[in-house]
Amino acid sequence: MPRKPLAVLAALAAGLLLPVLPAQAAAPPKAPACAGPRVETFGPASMTGAIVGATVHEGKAYVVTRGQKPPVLAEIDLGSRKVVRSVRLPDGPATGEPEGGWATTVADGKIYVGTYPVPDLYRFDPATGEVVHLASFGRNGGYIWALAAAPDGTVFAGTYPDGRVKQYVPATGAVRDFGVLAPGERYVRALAADAENVYAGLLDKGKLVAINRASGAVTELAQGTTGIGVVAEHGDRILATSGSTLIDVRKDGTDVRRVPLGANSFDALAVAADGTVYATSRPDGAVHRYRTGDSAPTKVADAPSQDDETRRLALTGDGTLVGFAGSGGMWTLDLSSGQSQFTDLIEAGLPAGAERPQSMLLVPGRAVYVGGHFFMDVRDLRTGEQRRFRVPGEPKDLVRRGNKIYAAIYPSGKIISIDLRTDEVRSLGLLGHGQQRPWDIEYDPVRDKLLVASAPLGAELEGALSIVDPDTGRIDVYKGVIPGQSLMSLSLDARKGVVYLGGDVLGGGGTPAVHASASVAAFDLRTRTVLWQVDPVAGHRTFQDVKVHDGLLYGVYKRNSGAWIALDLATRTIKHQGTLSGYGELTTHRGRVFASTFFGGGNAYELGAEATHLATGLGDDWYTNPQLHFEPGSWKAWAMSGRHLARIDLDPRCPLLTVTPPQI
Known part of the structure; x- marks a missing residue:
């Protein structure tokens, strides 16, 4: 038997001779600090100068902001490239x-x-600076997607969700509705007009139609392969984009030409006096030229604003x-030299404002990242400083892997990395x-892979x-992993190598659903196969988010009044269920x-x-899902208060916290 050191043996012997003392009572748990301030705010989470509508008139450009309340209409001098005047659109009566x-x-x-999300019509007079509300074309939640003016000054509007074309006569204020253009259509996405007809591009049904202004008769000119997003007219021809096809057709519906665009689509068209068509492609933003009779467009310039939407x-x-x-930019391209110049509109004088954020990510002790429209806003937690940098779209979700953040980008479907040290x-x-x-x-740390759940854009169902x-950029895409449904969410059990998927029977929208209930599926990451699929609640069509925790899969439904469930993964039956104020995102923290x-003023819950x-x-000011990002070892979570970045105390032992959001 090996001998232990003498000092150790002596200590053990001494310990045997010590008197037995009563056990010391455990310290009581620390009481939560519920009485003090439980909300801190840090200013607007995401600032924007993004724009949607734009037009040109007599040496001036006019742009309308996106995401600010109320919207800004800015006048830009094309010579100086400076904003010379701006007005706010007043809130209408709706x-x-x-x-x-x-x-x-x-x-x-x-x-x-x-405007949106109230489909109202406004008019700005450059001579007087007056802006007035003219008419309302629907309820809150609607859009006026397109406007076109005929040579006589009559204005036409394309609306959502009723899929109509409305006529407004400036001289009298009279409004005319041309009625249903195609059964089930929701979007009139693009318009053009001449003396006799108004031409409409329908997004859901993919139809290009002509509406006779006198009789109201509707004539189908062409059927696209997908939604019609852009329309332009010149002479006796109409041009329209449908996915990766340019449609070129006579105004009477004859001589239909379908020009392939390869992997691109066109998001804007302009027609010169000689009939030459200039177009910008998506997703890259390059400039192309086309004339009737060409077999394909010709690229004339690289993107003046890379990966941007024109x-x-x-x-x-x-x-x-x-x-x-x-x-939030304006560019010019000299067609003779091919030289372009880009102007950031905020730097040119466009008033910036707080927007609805797309996503958020906390890097503990370092920074909070907030994804906006084509920009990322960052608050440095060490210095309190804020910065922003450009990204190629809307980051719908963010995840961290080491010294990089990975973002899933709309509308391109691109995956990007962001270096935490350099913002590259x-x-x-x-x-x-x-x-x-x-x-x-x-992020799957076991297999060192990124997992992405996606939906199609347009009239398709399968996500x-x-x-x-993340190292090689290889992307393996499993389309239709839930047949006939798109994917809204996923949740990883890394230890088991299983990812759980939440479905949506509506897909990209615009095509009839083939299922009545949203499914949950379990996907094995080792075999790359679906293990099982189940519809937890009949008639509930869309999972907004799912999260696996302790043998249960928690799910929040989007379109069913805040319904939530906890699904027992062993039996695939519902163990708990209830109703929240609305839908949003789930997170796990400290077990x-x-x-x-959303809705009911914006709420946070613990689910059990x-x-x-x-x-x-x-x-209710998130653009996508409301989110919570907890600090490790704490009940403090980074979130939103209105449109301001906030840190809130969500200690479950405290009473209900009522937050008063700051003014925008």
Whole structure:
């Protein structure tokens, strides 16, 4: 037997001779600090100068902001490239507030703007600076997607969700509704007009139609392969874009030409006096030229604003093409030299404002990242400083892997990396396969892969699970992993190598659903196969988010009054269920499950056998899912208070927290 050191043996012997003392009582748990301030705010979470509508008139450009309340209409001098005047669009009488104007046109020297999410028509007079509300074309939640002016000054509006064309006569204020253009259509996405007809592009049904202004008769000119997003007219021809096809057709519906665009689509068209068509492609933003009879467009210039959405193109008399970038920029392209110049509209004097954020990510002890429209806003937790940098779209979700953040980008379906140390942005590639709406992204640390849940854009149903190698950029896309449904969410059990998927029977919208109930599926990451699929609640069509925790899969439904469930994964039966104020995102923290939701003023809950209401009054100002990001070892969570970045105390032991959001 080996001998222990003598000192150790002596200590043991001494210990045996010590008297036995009563056990010391455990210290009582520390009481929560519920009485002090439980909300801190840090100013607007995401600032924007993004634009939607744009038009050109007599040496001036007019742009309308996106996401600000109320929207800004700004006048830009094309010579100096400076904002020389701006006005706010007043709130109309309908319920709701305008947040932008996709649609703009010029008629009789005046600027017309169609807004969302209240579909109202406004007019700005450059001579007097007066802006007036003219008409309402629907209820809160609607859009005026397109405006066009006929040669006589009559204005036409394309609306959502009723899929109508409305006529407004400036001289009398009279409004005419041309009725149903196609059964089930919701979007009139693009318009053009001449002396006899108004031409409409339908997004859901993919039809290009002509409406006779006198009789109201509707004639189908062409059927697209997908939705019609852009329309332009010139002479006896109409041009329209349908996905990766340019449609070129006579106004009487004859001589239909379908020009392939390859992997691209066109998001803006401008027609010169000689019939030459200039177009910008998506997703890259490059400039192309086309004439009737060409077998394909010709690229004339690289993107003046890389990976940007072009809201409008216009030609000036000196051979210059003017483009308006959705991220908040204006560019000019000299068509003779191919030289372009880009102007950031905030730097040019456009008033910036707080927007609805797309996503958020906490890097503990370092920074909070907030994804906006084509920009990322960052608050440095060490210094309190804020900065922003450009990203190529809307980051719908963010995840961290080491010293990089990965973002799932709409509308391209691109996956990008962001270096935490340098803010360098790099592209890993496109999901492809029609998957342009990536809703959720997680990191699998066991297999060192990114997992992305996505939906198609347009009239398709099937989404995809994509598995991305962050080092090589390889993307394996499993389309239709839930047959006939898109994917809104995923949740990883890394230990088991299983990812759980939440479905949506509506897909990209615009095509009839083939299922009545949203499914949950379990996907094995080792075999790349579906293990099982179940519909937890009949008639509930869309999972907004799912989260696996302690043998249960928690799910929040989007379209069913805040319904939530906890699904037992062993039996695939519902163990708990209830109702929240609305839908939102789930998160796990310190062995508990939390939800942050829209509606009812913005709320936070803890989910267990039932839902415990933790906070209210957070506001309904997220663009995508309301989120909570907890600090490690704490009950403090980074979130939103209205449109301001906030840190809130969500200690479950405290009473209900009522938050008063700051003014925007």
